Amino acid sequence: MIKSILNFFSNKEKEIYILTSLSTFAGGSKFKDEKYWNCGQKFIAYVDCDTNQVYKTDGMISWQTKDKTMHPFEFEPKTIYKVKVKYTQKNEYLVFPLIEVTDSFAKNKQLLSLVNELLIIDSVCNIEFNKKDKYAVGELNWLGEEIFVDFYDVPDINSVKQAFSHLKEMMKNAYSWDSKLRLFIAEQTLGTVNDWLAKGSEHSKITTHILKNDQIIDNIDIQSNGDFLIMYLLKTYNFMISVEGNVNGELKKAYLE
Incomplete structure (x- = not known):
């Protein structure tokens, strides 16, 4: 026992x-x-x-x-x-x-009877749905990186499936999306990043090219309407940057966490 x-x-x-x-x-x-x-x-x-x-x-x-x-x-x-x-x-x-x-x-x-109500089993990503908290989470491989995917404010499994369908469409063009997101982040946050780095003495001013190539994806939060928030880690400087957009191609804003 x-x-x-x-x-x-x-x-x-x-x-x-x-x-x-x-x-x-x-x-x-x-x-x-x-x-x-x-x-x-x-x-x-x-x-x-x-x-x-x-x-x-x-x-x-x-x-x-x-x-x-x-x-x-x-x-x-x-x-x-x-x-x-x-x-x-x-x-x-x-x-x-x-x-x-x-x-x-x-x-x-x-x-x-709950298996199909609480779980989504898929070759891209396996997902658990918490019906009480209206939240789901999964894990997938994004260009070689194992990351978590979050689904917030999802009232039922069908909403999770809808959000997941948007994610799968993004996965079909992951290389293109990743390059587009990292460039947008670099262009939108370069000034803020350099201001932050200027407060210390260990790093010199960086360029858009350096900032774009220093990022590694960390987490995806995607909604049933296609809106997303994706977090990237700056490897050299060890802090997070978030980018918001929609799977229709719109990129709204990027900011330091």
Whole structure:
């Protein structure tokens, strides 16, 4: 049996079904004086086995281990498990200390019906949709860089799909978009960047060409209407610049974060 880690939880035990996230990374952390690593696996929805109620929200099951690389169970992505956890009613962040996995690859009709409602599986980008917060997130490869993609203010999965369709169109011309965005950023922010650099002594004044070529994409936020906010990192100077526009080709503004 797997030992629970959070002693401040009640001793009440409960069985729940969970639908794991697309990521199976069970991260570990601990305070300086602690002997054990606190690890966890994210889920994107769960069902209370006592009430049969479905909760369409993110959460985490957690456990403790002496070595953060040693996981008590190898969870698969987008998979349903039945688990026994410690439970408390006042659980704002939905962290459930894990006692044991009672059923691997479980069948639960309610969670199975949510797979297409909460997940988009695509060769370009896999996306998780948080229905409660009207937010979705995915990860993709943009010209060799692994970056996160955010979808804010999306009321349903269809809005996510619409925003994702715009992103896929951008991906078809990624080289052209990337060059256009970096040039626009360089032209719009060169004066501000040089003013910022002038405050220090370690960097000399730079040109539009240098500024354009120093950028590396960091994050994309795209909306169902085609509006986007894309963040680039200036590698040499280690600060962020954002550019706003629309997939119709309009570039609105660029600014330092």
